[in-house]
Amino acid sequence: MDFDYSPKTKELQAKLTQFMEDYIYPAEKDYAAEMAANTAAGKRWTPLQTIEQLKPKAQAAGLWNLFLPVDTAEASGYHGAGLTNAEYAPLAEIMGRVVWASEVFNCSAPDTGNMETIARYGSEPIKARWLRPLLDGQIRSAFAMTEPEVASSDATNIATRIERQGDHYIINGRKWWTSGANDPRCKVFITMGKTDPEAAKHSQQSMVVVPAETPGITVLRALNVFGYDDAPHGHAEVLFENVKVPVDNILLGEGRGFEIAQGRLGPGRIHHCMRLIGQAERALELMCKRASSRTAFGKLIAQQTVTQERIAEARCKIDMARLLTLKAAWMMDTVGNKVAKAEIAMIKVVAPSMACQVIDWAMQVHGGAGISDDFPLAYAYANARTLRFADGPDEVHRNAIAKWELGKWAPHGSNAPVPVTRGC
Incomplete structure (x- = not known):
């Protein structure tokens, strides 16, 4: 590399x-x-x-x-x-x-x-x-995958039905955390649902393209994250009631939803993780500036040992997360997403947790100002904490990483599947 x-x-x-x-x-x-x-x-x-x-x-x-x-x-x-x-x-x-x-x-x-x-x-x-x-x-567009009534961290649970009737599919289900659905410029949904409940576990789901003006789509509410609604983009709870689209709107074919999800989420995880690293870098920058300009108990906050330790730890954590994410990106380019699956899963564990910690330390140095909207730290923290769920919760990725690692020492290798989870 x-x-x-x-x-x-x-x-x-x-x-x-x-x-x-x-x-x-x-x-x-x-x-x-x-x-x-x-x-x-x-x-x-x-x-x-x-x-x-x-x-x-x-x-x-x-x-x-x-x-x-x-x-x-x-x-x-x-x-x-x-x-x-x-x-x-x-x-x-x-x-x-x-x-x-x-x-x-x-x-x-x-x-x-x-x-x-x-x-x-x-x-x-x-x-x-x-x-x-x-x-x-x-x-703009929306992505409808996660559902409120099932544990969508296991995407095989997704229950929205996409049933074929002649030359059309009829879609019925309830989605939430549908990113982009609140935006008035949103003109199209990519929606994941179940076309064949009797098929093999990872061949039941499909993805279809649904024009936003199709009758039967109701945006029920905007969802908040730590009080932020991310307007005018946002995330929404959406109801699909007898939504009718032509069969030609299916992507790749019936039963190919998991394949598409994996191809979609790989690059997205790189994007999310690198953006988090950028947020952490800015948080560290703001932390150093604040610590160097404020005095507490007779000396600069930057002279306090606890502050110096946190700055040092932040520098180490950011650089480690960046190198791991760049390695994952390089592997995706050179050997493909499937071979890079462990690295992709690892960055989704490492980057959001790192960003949450670094931003938290930066807020602490800022005192009360750090949790206000006078600085971008509170909003950045909310975003970083959210991404411990988006593209799959930490637990799903840790479980997969552990299985792959254990598989190296198993007699016949590991057959652990790549996790397919909720993505933005």
Whole structure:
């Protein structure tokens, strides 16, 4: 593994870092003010102009759809940055320093995963109808997988029914944590459900593309995370009642839902983990600045031994998480997602826990200010803690890692399946 970044990545890192300095960080106060104004006016789910006005600047700077992998770009006929997972990962870290920044570059969930899914597994008519508008940032999308009535950390439990009737599928079920469903720009759902309850365990599920205006779809409520609703994007509880779509809307074919989920979630986990590393880096930066400027009990907080220990531990934890995530990205590029399954699972355990700890230490150094909205730390913590569930809870990944590790010493190797769990 080459620990140096490619010249292409270095160039994009410099451009992206400059864009963040010039536009994103200065816009954080505007973002907060616009959110407050929209709330006061009863327009909380209105797209934010703070973000919308920055999107043309990102496009003009050549910082648009950076996430789109080489193979997906080729499949979609769209020639974007064409980066590998290892090349994109450090860019995701830079964008992750501000929780909402990824959307400015059309690199935010669930659209990234949905675009890759449609490009890789969708028919040509599906690509023509949905992929181009998503790539152009004209619409947004939702991903409907998790359900409130079953333990969705085991995706074989998903019970939403997708039943074929002639030339159509009829969808019935209740979803929640459906990312993007509240956004007024959301025009399409990618929905996972059960097409054949009698099939083999991992062949029962399928994914279908569902236009958002299809009769029978009801967004029941927005869900909060530690008091944050992530408007205007958000996560929702959604009811599907006799939702009727053409059979041509299925992705890849009946019973292929798990296969699609695994192809979708692999890159998404890299994106999430690197964004978390970016958040942790910024938290450490804010922690050091605060500790160096505040005096308590007769000396700077930075001179307190406990603070120094935490800063040192944070530096170690961030660098370890980054190296493991970059290794996973490199393996996905060189040997494929299946071979990299253990590394992908490990980063999903390591990165969110690391970010939670580092951000927590940073909040502690800030005192009461750290848990207020005067600093981005509380929101970053809520985001990091959420990602200990999204793309699979820690316990699922730890269980899989342990099985694979034990399998190395088993007489006939391990047959532990790759975990397929909820993703954004």
